[in-house]
Amino acid sequence: xxxxxxxxxxxxxxxxxxxxxxxxxxxxxxxxxxxxxxxxxxxxxxxxxxxxxxxxxxxxxxxxxxxxxxxxxxxxxxxxxxxxxxxxxxxxxxxxxxxxxxxxxxxxxxxxxxxxxxxxxxxxxxxxxxxxxxxxxxxxxxxxxxxxxxxxxxxxxxxxxxxxxxxxxxxxxxxxxxxxxxxxxxxxxxxxxxxxxxxxxxxxxxxxxxxxxxxxxxxx
Numbered sequence: 001x002x003x004x005x006x007x008x009x010x011x012x013x014x015x016x017x018x019x020x021x022x023x024x025x026x027x028x029x030x031x032x033x034x035x036x037x038x039x040x041x042x043x044x045x046x047x048x049x050x051x052x053x054x055x056x057x058x059x060x061x062x063x064x065x066x067x068x069x070x071x072x073x074x075x076x077x078x079x080x081x082x083x084x085x086x087x088x089x090x091x092x093x094x095x096x097x098x099x100x101x102x103x104x105x106x107x108x109x110x111x112x113x114x115x116x117x118x119x120x121x122x123x124x125x126x127x128x129x130x131x132x133x134x135x136x137x138x139x140x141x142x143x144x145x146x147x148x149x150x151x152x153x154x155x156x157x158x159x160x161x162x163x164x165x166x167x168x169x170x171x172x173x174x175x176x177x178x179x180x181x182x183x184x185x186x187x188x189x190x191x192x193x194x195x196x197x198x199x200x201x202x203x204x205x206x207x208x209x210x211x212x213x214x215x216x217x218x219x220x
Contacts, residue, residue, distance in 0.1 A: 065172065066081055145177040
């Protein structure tokens, strides 16, 4: 039940921008400034990522779901909460690592994707073993959640009333819808990261290119 409409709204500040430093000889007022290629790309703000915003909602829903509907001492509680937290935190860490390691950004984002897939199966298992329905992706309920998830100002407050008042069946299905949406967005991010890595390479390659360009610019 993926929501492919949301992929169009994903923005990552790590891509598509160029940064330059200027070199100026203060002893020669007639010397021209030579643009230096960026070695470290500008760091994106993970909080602007729709995938992060949704993963944060998933974490809050999961924490409350486990507290309301699972018995104290159930090992599933730790597994679900940790999977939800891993999905959120690895998006953060991947975004922060992007400045110095595109490889690490890809790896951590993929860990986030895997953690949310694990959480998705936990919610499905909860419904299956209790003979509760899993909403069809074209059902009225699923379409309503997808519509809520497509809003620009999305936060946990959008889903708080449902999470705190609806039965387990509804809350679990809401979480499932949001996980599908987030996984789709992460898939798109991973494709963009792979494309950027193939085009620009890693830190060592950027440093080598920058040094070669500087040497060419310094030749008389």
